[in-house]
Amino acid sequence: MALPQQTQQLQQISTLTPNEIKNIAEVYQQLIDCITEHNHLYYIKAQPIISDNEYDELFAFLQKIEDEYPYLISSNSPSQSLIGQIAERFEKADHTTPLLSLENSYNTKDLLTFDERVQKILNKEGIYDYKYRIEPKYDGISVELIYQKGELTQAITRGDGYTGEDITTNVQTIRNIPKSLKETAETLPWRREMSEGQKGGIPDFLSVRGEIMMAKSTRKELNRQREMQGKEAFANTRNAAAGSIKLLDSGEVAKRGLFCFVYEILQINDDGEKIPLAREEDTKWGEGLLTSLWFQQIQLKKAPTSIQGIQEICLDQKTKEQLSELDFDFDGLVIKVIDETPRTESSNLFEENPESKKNSLRKILGTTNHHPRRAIAYKFPAEQSSTQILSVDFQVGRSGIITPVANLKPIKLSWAEISRVSLHNFDFINSKEIKNHDRVRIQRSGEVIPYITGVIKERRSGNEELIIPPLFCPSCGAPITNIDIHYYCTNPSCPAQLKEKILHFVSKEAMDIQGIGDAMVEILVEQKILRNISDMYTLTNPYIQITLKKFPGFGEKKVSEVASQIEASKKQPLRRVINALWIPNIGKKASQDIANFLTEKGAKNLKEIETILINAEEMQQLYGIGEKTILALQNFFSNPQTKALVEELEKQGVQFSTQQQEKNSHNNKEHFSITGSFPFSREKIREALEKEWYLFDENPTKNTTFILIWEKAGNKRKKAEDYGITIHEWRKEIVNIFPILADLPKEDPKPASQNLQTSLF
Numbered sequence: 001m002a003l004p005q006q007t008q009q010l011q012q013i014s015t016l017t018p019n020e021i022k023n024i025a026e027v028y029q030q031l032i033d034c035i036t037e038h039n040h041l042y043y044i045k046a047q048p049i050i051s052d053n054e055y056d057e058l059f060a061f062l063q064k065i066e067d068e069y070p071y072l073i074s075s076n077s078p079s080q081s082l083i084g085q086i087a088e089r090f091e092k093a094d095h096t097t098p099l100l101s102l103e104n105s106y107n108t109k110d111l112l113t114f115d116e117r118v119q120k121i122l123n124k125e126g127i128y129d130y131k132y133r134i135e136p137k138y139d140g141i142s143v144e145l146i147y148q149k150g151e152l153t154q155a156i157t158r159g160d161g162y163t164g165e166d167i168t169t170n171v172q173t174i175r176n177i178p179k180s181l182k183e184t185a186e187t188l189p190w191r192r193e194m195s196e197g198q199k200g201g202i203p204d205f206l207s208v209r210g211e212i213m214m215a216k217s218t219r220k221e222l223n224r225q226r227e228m229q230g231k232e233a234f235a236n237t238r239n240a241a242a243g244s245i246k247l248l249d250s251g252e253v254a255k256r257g258l259f260c261f262v263y264e265i266l267q268i269n270d271d272g273e274k275i276p277l278a279r280e281e282d283t284k285w286g287e288g289l290l291t292s293l294w295f296q297q298i299q300l301k302k303a304p305t306s307i308q309g310i311q312e313i314c315l316d317q318k319t320k321e322q323l324s325e326l327d328f329d330f331d332g333l334v335i336k337v338i339d340e341t342p343r344t345e346s347s348n349l350f351e352e353n354p355e356s357k358k359n360s361l362r363k364i365l366g367t368t369n370h371h372p373r374r375a376i377a378y379k380f381p382a383e384q385s386s387t388q389i390l391s392v393d394f395q396v397g398r399s400g401i402i403t404p405v406a407n408l409k410p411i412k413l414s415w416a417e418i419s420r421v422s423l424h425n426f427d428f429i430n431s432k433e434i435k436n437h438d439r440v441r442i443q444r445s446g447e448v449i450p451y452i453t454g455v456i457k458e459r460r461s462g463n464e465e466l467i468i469p470p471l472f473c474p475s476c477g478a479p480i481t482n483i484d485i486h487y488y489c490t491n492p493s494c495p496a497q498l499k500e501k502i503l504h505f506v507s508k509e510a511m512d513i514q515g516i517g518d519a520m521v522e523i524l525v526e527q528k529i530l531r532n533i534s535d536m537y538t539l540t541n542p543y544i545q546i547t548l549k550k551f552p553g554f555g556e557k558k559v560s561e562v563a564s565q566i567e568a569s570k571k572q573p574l575r576r577v578i579n580a581l582w583i584p585n586i587g588k589k590a591s592q593d594i595a596n597f598l599t600e601k602g603a604k605n606l607k608e609i610e611t612i613l614i615n616a617e618e619m620q621q622l623y624g625i626g627e628k629t630i631l632a633l634q635n636f637f638s639n640p641q642t643k644a645l646v647e648e649l650e651k652q653g654v655q656f657s658t659q660q661q662e663k664n665s666h667n668n669k670e671h672f673s674i675t676g677s678f679p680f681s682r683e684k685i686r687e688a689l690e691k692e693w694y695l696f697d698e699n700p701t702k703n704t705t706f707i708l709i710w711e712k713a714g715n716k717r718k719k720a721e722d723y724g725i726t727i728h729e730w731r732k733e734i735v736n737i738f739p740i741l742a743d744l745p746k747e748d749p750k751p752a753s754q755n756l757q758t759s760l761f
C-alpha cells in the first residue's frame, strides 16, 4: 500500500485502544514500516509528507501497542531508542577492516603534493583520467556499523583502529541509523539474483563507517541542564557525543538525541563471506548505495573535479561558512579519489565483466602504515594559535565597568586577523595567571569572539609583569572602586560611560535615531556638547546647530537629517524608551514586559512605576520576570539621578506615556518563524525583525503569529498550517509588509542552502 494511504489508515486505527484491534500483530508491523518510511523521508530525503504532530501521534500509538503487548516488541521498532539497557562495561570487538585515519593537510599546497603522488601512482598503471570528490569532515566519533542479512548486528568504536568497543545497544538508540535495511527500487539493481530467504537488493553482509555526532543546539541545551545540576559542561560537540555514546544506560543515550552520518562502505558481499569491496569509490555505486540504503550524509553539492577545482573549494571561505550554518560541527573537508571506470546501467556490483576484473583505484593507490593514499583531509585554518600580549588597556564600559583588554601581536585565526582580546575581569586574569607580555593560547570557534584559553608558562622570559587594576579611570581620571570581581569608575558623567550610553540610546533597538555613529558621539562628548543623554534633544536647537556645522563631517544636510530623526524619536513607544534608558539586567524583552505590565495596570506614565513595583509579585507571575530584575528596576527608578534624567527627557518632549505603547501598530508580542531558502541570510532577516521587536521562534509553536516562507519550505510550513499561523510568502508580500527587509543585501546567486544537499535541514 502506498505510504499516504497506509499512514491515513493507521491514523484512523490509532483512535482505537489496542485491545479493540483484532489483527494487532499485523497493525504493529505496518506501523513499524510506516514510521521507518517517514523517518527516511524526514532524515534522508528532507521531504516529510506528514507534520511533526502527526509523526508524534503515530509514534505514541506504536508505544501504546508496545506497552500493552510487550511480547510483540520487535528489534526493528523505531521505539528501540527508548529501551533502557544498562551495560556493565563495553566488550572489545574487532573491526572488519582496519579503521585508518586520514593524512591531514593544512594548506592547498599540501593538496598539490597529495595529487602529485596520486598522479604518479596512477600514471604508472596507465590511468590518466581521474577526479576527486569532496565531502565535509564530520567532527564526531568514528564508528563501524555491521549489518548481517540487512539487520544492524554490531556497532564498534574506532579504538586503536583494529579493535574497538562494542556499543551496539547504544547505537540502536540513534534515530537516523537504519536498524534494518530496506529494499527499494534503487537497491534492487545491486543484486542479480536472489536465492530463497534472501532479502532483495540488500547485501548479506555490509559494514560501513560513519561518525556519531551531537547537534550544536543539543549540546547547548544539554550544557544548560548540566550547569544547573552543577556538572561540568561539554567543551565541544565531539566531547559531548563521545561522553554520550559511552554512557552505560542506553535509555540515557537515547535522550541525548545523537546522529550518525555514514560516509564509507568498508565491506560488502553477497554470500555471507566478508570480502573487501572493490568498486566502492565509483560515484554511481558507492555514493548511491549508501543513500539508497537510507544512510544519512551531508553532501557538499559540488561536482567531482580536478585538484585545482578542489583547491578553489577549500579556499572559498563560503564553503566553511555554509557548513558552519548547519547544526553540526565540521573540522574540515575530505578529498577522495573517485573511480570513473565506465559502467553500464545494467551492470551490478557482483556481475562478472571485464571492467570488474580491473583493479579499483582504491586498490592501486593502497595505503601507508596509517593512511589510505586515495584520500586526504583538508583541515580548516587553525582556530587555536598562540601569540604574545604586547600591552594591556583598560576600557570603560557603559556602567563604568573597567574591562582589561590585551593588545596582541597580530595572528590569523580562521581567516581573521586578531590583535585584541578581552581579559574580561581580574578574576579571569588571576584564574588563568595571565601576565603582561605572556605568550597566550587564543581560540576562536566559529563566529564566536576570540578568547584566551591559557598561558604558555614554559615560554616565559622573566620580563612578564603582573596586570594590576588601575587606580584611576583611564577616561576621566576619577577614582576606581572595586565591587566583587569588577572595578568601576566612580564618576557617573565619565565620558567613556556616556559614549556607550548614548550609542545605546540612539541604537535601532532603542530610540532608533539614525545618522549618529561612533565618530559623531566621540566628537559631541569630547566637545562637551553632550554631557548626558538628555542633551541629545538639544541638538535640534538652532543655536547649537550653528556650532555643530563647524565640525568636520557635520554638513548642513547631515545636521538637519539628524535633527528630524531626533524629533521623531520623541514619539517612540514606551518599550523602546525603557530599553533606551539601559537599566541593568533589563533587555529588549523585559522592557516590553514592563511596558505591557504598566499598561495593564492602568498606569498612565512610566513615572508611576515605583508605586506599581510595590506589587512586583504579580509582575513576576505574569511575565516570569525574576527577582533580580525586579530589584534592578526598583534600584534604578528610586535613584535620584534616574528621576532627574526622566524629568529632563520629558521636558525635552520624550513621551513616557503608556498610550504611546498602545498606539504602536506592531504591538510587540508577535512571534515569528522563518523557513525555506531565502536569497538573504536568514540570520539577517531575523536580526532585522528582532530590531523591530518581533520575537523569533526557531520552530513554529501555537504562540507564533506569522511565518516567513520563501521557497523549499519543509516541515515548518506544515506545522504552521497545523497551528493556523499566518503565512507570508516572500515574493508576494513580505517586502510590502516589512519594508526593512527590502534593504538587506542580497546573497550570491547560489544561496547557501542550494550548495549543500542537507538532507536534514
Ligand code: IVH
Binding pocket: 099, 100, 101, 102, 103, 135, 136, 137, 138, 139, 141, 142, 143, 210, 211, 263, 264, 334, 372, 375, 377
Ligand atoms: S574517510 C580510510 N570521510 O576523520 C579513510 N573520514 O582521520 C576513512 N572523518 O577519524 C576516512 N568525516 O572518522 C572520511 N567524510 C569523511 C569523514 C571522515 C570525518 C573522520 C574519520 C577519521 C578522521 C580522519
